Amino acid sequence: MQYLIAVIDSDTGATGSATDDEMAAVGAFNDGLRERGQWVFAGGLADPTTATVVDDRDGACVVSDGPFVETKEYVAGIWVVEAADLDVALKLAADGSRACHRRVEVRPFL
Amino acid sequence: MSTSAEAALVRAHRDEWGLCVATLNRRYGDLDVAEEAVAEAFARAVERWPVDGVPDRPGAWLTTTAHRVALDRLRREGRRDEKHRAAAVLGGDAAGPAEPLGVVDDPRLRLLFTCCHPALAMPSRVALTLRMVGGLTVPEIARGLLVGESATARRITRAKDKIRAAGIPYRVPDADDLPARVSGVLAVLFLVFNEGYLATGADTDPVRRDLTAEAVRLTRLLRELLRGLRMDDGEATGLLALMLLTEARTATRVDDDGVLVPLPEQDRTRWDPVLLGEGQALVRERLAAVAASGVGPGRYQLLAAVNAVHTSARSVEETDWAQVLALYDRLLALDPSPVVALNRAVAVAEVSGPAAALELVEALAGDLGGYHALHATRAHLLDRLGRTDDARAAYEAAIEVAGNTAETAYLTRRRDTLDAGSGG
Numbered sequence: 001m002q003y004l005i006a007v008i009d010s011d012t013g014a015t016g017s018a019t020d021d022e023m024a025a026v027g028a029f030n031d032g033l034r035e036r037g038q039w040v041f042a043g044g045l046a047d048p049t050t051a052t053v054v055d056d057r058d059g060a061c062v063v064s065d066g067p068f069v070e071t072k073e074y075v076a077g078i079w080v081v082e083a084a085d086l087d088v089a090l091k092l093a094a095d096g097s098r099a100c101h102r103r104v105e106v107r108p109f110l
Numbered sequence: 111m112s113t114s115a116e117a118a119l120v121r122a123h124r125d126e127w128g129l130c131v132a133t134l135n136r137r138y139g140d141l142d143v144a145e146e147a148v149a150e151a152f153a154r155a156v157e158r159w160p161v162d163g164v165p166d167r168p169g170a171w172l173t174t175t176a177h178r179v180a181l182d183r184l185r186r187e188g189r190r191d192e193k194h195r196a197a198a199v200l201g202g203d204a205a206g207p208a209e210p211l212g213v214v215d216d217p218r219l220r221l222l223f224t225c226c227h228p229a230l231a232m233p234s235r236v237a238l239t240l241r242m243v244g245g246l247t248v249p250e251i252a253r254g255l256l257v258g259e260s261a262t263a264r265r266i267t268r269a270k271d272k273i274r275a276a277g278i279p280y281r282v283p284d285a286d287d288l289p290a291r292v293s294g295v296l297a298v299l300f301l302v303f304n305e306g307y308l309a310t311g312a313d314t315d316p317v318r319r320d321l322t323a324e325a326v327r328l329t330r331l332l333r334e335l336l337r338g339l340r341m342d343d344g345e346a347t348g349l350l351a352l353m354l355l356t357e358a359r360t361a362t363r364v365d366d367d368g369v370l371v372p373l374p375e376q377d378r379t380r381w382d383p384v385l386l387g388e389g390q391a392l393v394r395e396r397l398a399a400v401a402a403s404g405v406g407p408g409r410y411q412l413l414a415a416v417n418a419v420h421t422s423a424r425s426v427e428e429t430d431w432a433q434v435l436a437l438y439d440r441l442l443a444l445d446p447s448p449v450v451a452l453n454r455a456v457a458v459a460e461v462s463g464p465a466a467a468l469e470l471v472e473a474l475a476g477d478l479g480g481y482h483a484l485h486a487t488r489a490h491l492l493d494r495l496g497r498t499d500d501a502r503a504a505y506e507a508a509i510e511v512a513g514n515t516a517e518t519a520y521l522t523r524r525r526d527t528l529d530a531g532s533g534g
Contacts, residue, residue: 001277085279086229087287108276 002040002082002109003089007102009076018044018100025099033081038092044077076102080109115160122168123152124327127245130172132217135280138180141224141270145242147180148172218243219335220280222328225269226295227278233257234269235298236305241266244324254321255305288341292332296349296410299329303353307360322360326353344399347392348411354389355417358382363516370520374426386421393418412441431460448477452484464494482512486521493528502528 018026033039048067055062067074079096083089089106097104127148134144151172165171225238236255240246246254252262272278283291306321329350336343362376393414400407407415416437423429438454452474459467468491471484478484489504505525512518 003277083277085277086227087279087283089277090229106276110275 001085001089002080003086003092004105004107004109005079005081005089005093005096006075006105006107007044007077007079007096007100008073008105009102010073022099022101025101026096029095029099032095033079033092038081038083040080040082042077042079045075048074115164118159118164118168119152119155122155122172123245126169126172127152128218128221128243128331129169129216130176131242131245132221133173134176134180135221135224136217137177138184139280141242141273142267143180143183144176145270147176147183150179151176216331216335216338218331219339220282222295222332223282223291224273224278224280226291226298227273228291228294229276229278230269230272232298232301234265235294236301237262237265238269239298239328240302240321240324243328246320246324250320282339292336292341293345293408295332296329296345299325299332300349300410302328303356307356319360322353322357326350326357329353344396344405345408345410347396348408348414351389351392351396351414352410352417354385354392355414355421358385358389358421368516368519369523370514370516372520373420378424381421389414390418390422406440406444409441409445412437412444416441429460431457435461448474449481449483452478452481452487456487459491459494464491467491468495480511482508482517482521484508485511486524489521489524498528 252259303325333346435457455470485508492501
C-alpha cells in the first residue's frame with residue numbers, strides 16, 4: 001500500500017523553516033527509505049501564503065490568492081511511502097516525525 | 111427449540127464466534143464479510159440444529175457454513191479474486207512464514223490486536239472487540255455501553271472501513287511494539303469490565319453480567335495466548351486476577367432493594383470462594399514472579415494485590431490497611447492520577463485517621479469535582495469527624511453527579527441516616 005505522511009506545521013509555534021540539524025536528519029531518513037524500497041516521493045512545501053486557488057469547475061477559470069482554507073496548522077511537506085500495512089507506515093511516520101521534529105499525519109491512498 | 115440444541119448454540123456462540131470471525135477474516139481479509147457470514151451461519155444453525163440435530167463438530171459446521179455464505183456474497187459482488195489477493199497481502203494464508211508466531215497462533219489473538227489497534231478511537235475499539243471477538247449483537251453493545259443503537263452500528267461500520275482502507279494489519283504486532291499493544295488491549299478489556307461492573311445508566315441494571323463475563327473471558331483468552339507464545343503475561347494475569355476478585359463480590363455489592371453495599375458492609379461469607387481462590391492464586395503467582403524477576407509490577411498487578419488484601423481479610427477491621435496504603439503508594443508512583451490519589455486517601459483514613467485523609471481529598475476537589483466518589487469519600491470523612499452539616503452537603507453533591515442507580519440509592523440512604531442520627 002501507499003501512504004501519505006503529511007508534515008504538520010503551525011504558525012503559532014516558533015517552528016518556521018527546518019534547521020540544519022532537521023534537514024540532515026530528514027536526509028538520513030530519506031536515504032533509509034530508498035535503501036529499503038519504501039521511497040515513492042517526498043518534498044517540502046513553501047509557506048501557505050504562497051498558495052493560489054484555481055476553480056475551473058464551471059468553465060470560467062477563477063484564480064484567487066491564498067490557501068483554500070486559512071488555518072493555524074498547515075501541511076509543510078509530504079512523504080509518499082510504500083508500506084505493507086498501517087503498522088509499518090506508522091513506524092515510518094514515527095521516524096519521520098522525529099527526523100523533521102514535527103507532528104505528522106498518516107493517510108492511506110485509495 | 112429442543113434444550114440440547116439450544117445449549118449447543120449457546121456454547122457454540124461463546125466458544126466459536128470469535129474463532130469463526132477470525133478464521134474468515136484471515137481468509138478474505140475483510141472484517142465486514144467475515145462478520146456478516148458468521149452471523150448468517152449462526153442464524154442457519156438456529157434453524158437447522160433443532161431439526162437436523164447438533165453436528166458432531168459444531169465449530170467446523172459453523173466455519174464451513176460461513177465460508178459458503180462469504181463465497182456466495184463475494185461471487186454475487188464479483189470480487190472473489192480481489193478478496194483472495196487482499197487476504198494474501200494482509201497476512202493471510204499466502205503471506206508466507208515471515209511472522210515468528212511461536213507455538214500458538216490463535217486467530218483470535220490477531221483479531222483482538224486488530225480490533226484494539228491504537229489507530230482506532232477508544233470507544234470504537236471497545237464496540238468492535240465486543241462485536242467481533244465477543245459476538246455481542248449491536249443492540250447488546252449499545253445497551254451495555256449506553257450509546258444509541260444507530261450510533262453503535264455507525265461506530266462499528268466506520269471502524270471496519272478504517273481497518274480496510276488504512277490497512278490496519280491482521281497479525282500479532284512485532285516484538286518491539288508488543289508490550290505497548292498488549293497494554294492497549296488490556297485497557298479495552300478493563301473498560302468493558304468496568305462498564306459492566308458499574309453501569310452508568312440512570313435506569314440500567316447496576317451490574318451488567320454479560321459485559322463483565324465477556325471481559326473476563328477475553329482477558330483469560332489473551333493471557334493463555336500470551337503464555338502460549340511465551341510472552342510476558344504479567345499485566346494480563348494481573349488484570350484477570352483483578353476482575354476475578356472484583357467479580358467474586360458481585361452478589362453482595364447491591365442489596366435486595368437495589369442499594370449499593372460498600373465493601374465494609376458486605377457479607378463476606380457470600381463472596382464467591384471459587385473466584386476468590388483463583389484470583390488470589392493468580393496474585394500469589396505474580397508476587398513470586400515479580401520477586402524472581404526484579405521487574406516491578408504494573409498497574410493491574412498492583413490493583414489486583416489491593417483486592418487480594420481486601421478479600422483475604424475477615425472484616426474491614428482486620429484488613430491490613432498499611433499494606434493497602436503501601437500498594438497505593440507504588441501505584442501512585444506509576445500512575446500519578448487524581449483517581450488513584452483519591453483511592454489512596456481512603457487507605458490513609460484507615461492508617462492515619464480521617465483528618466489526614468480529608469486534607470488529601472480536598473486537595474483533589476479541583477480535578478475531580480464532577481466525580482461522585484470524591485464527594486462521597488469527603489462526605490464519609492466529614493461524618494467521621496462529626497461535621498454533620500458539611501457531610502450532608504457533600505452527600506448531596508455526590509448524589510447530583512452519581513450515574514449508577516444503586517449508587518444514588520446508597521448515597522441517598524447515607525444522607526438520610528445522617529439526618530436521623532443528628533436528630534434533625
